[in-house]
Amino acid sequence: MVDEGSNETDVTVEFVCVFWDYNPKNGEGGKWSEEGCRMVSTNDTEIVCACNHLTSFAVLVRFSSDIEESPYHVVLSVITIIGCVISIIGLSFTLVVMLLIRSVRIKQQTHVHFNLCLALVGLYLSFLLGVDRTKIPGVCKAMTSLIYFFCLSSVAWMSVEAFYIYMLIWKYKRNSIHHLVTVAVLLAWGLPAVGAIIIIFFDHGHNYEESPD
Template sequence: GSGGWSSNGCFVKNTTDDETVCACNHLTSFAILLDLSREPLISRVQATILTFITYIGCGLSAIFLSITLLTYLVFKLRKDTPSKILIQLCVALLLLNLVFLVDAWLALYPQAVGLCISTAWFLHYFLLVSFTWMGLEGVHMYYALVKVFTDNLSHYMLKFSLVGWPMIVVIIVIAIDKDNYGLVSYGRFPDGTSDEL
């Protein structure tokens, strides 16, 4: 009743004295981003369904984020700070969705390793930017609702923008090891084929 992972469709795969490995059949394809084991996909039908759900979800999200941005820009609703923060968040989410949609198309060209690495870099960056702007939205709400009578911060949006677009993080990651965004063969079935449509 208070939230959490559903145990429906989950089973114990392996148990030792040190660890227990569970498997579930109800996660979305976004869970592949966190799949550290990189095990092959089980069912081609499930992979196809999850791929279509992902495309439809990202496409609808991109359309409505574009409508939101156009509304704020056309009707000049961008004057106050909350609107500016929302516009930055919408831009970050729109770019994340567009890179995610283009990523599937670029995956059809496995010989273009540079494109794959740059796409992974952009996915990492725009996901980080989206999380950062969501956090900054929360910080601004805290200042607006809890610390109502605080001093007006100078260059408020400039400071938020420096924190909200943290390019230095992904630059450090790629500077440490250029193979951090390397190719990993996941999303393949046991026979070696992929889930291409």
């Protein structure tokens, strides 16, 4: 045990014999692996390892700690969940009003508001349903893509809102505003979708699974 100056934290230091695996089974570019290697002996001055193959070897230091979860973490998590739920309820009510009241539905600005609310609802739902889904890499990757998509869409529709207000202030023609909404639907949903597709099909990197530590 290594004393870190706190009674609540004990850090365990473990030495690990590893080699650099250039062709890992999971398709990544390379990683440290313990396969075929074991520790023979260790003392204060040296560590002896034995491996059944030849490659690049190293001794890594693995730290693990028993840290009590802070009560503030639980409180903040609850506050975040409550805030997201309240936002989803409010946004859903707004969407229903826009759909049911015809005098509101036919306005051009309502189309922009509707899409922004829809993107925010998708963002909050994806966050609530997927922020803790990290144990299965495929599910984690899918939820990451959804959060990424709706986050970019929300920012895009906020930008459309700002530009729409600018056009109203400078009294652009109604046809120009209608054309803006049509283009905005394609760009504000299409570009984030392209980014999400790239993540799903072309990004074969790391960090789509829960860290074992």
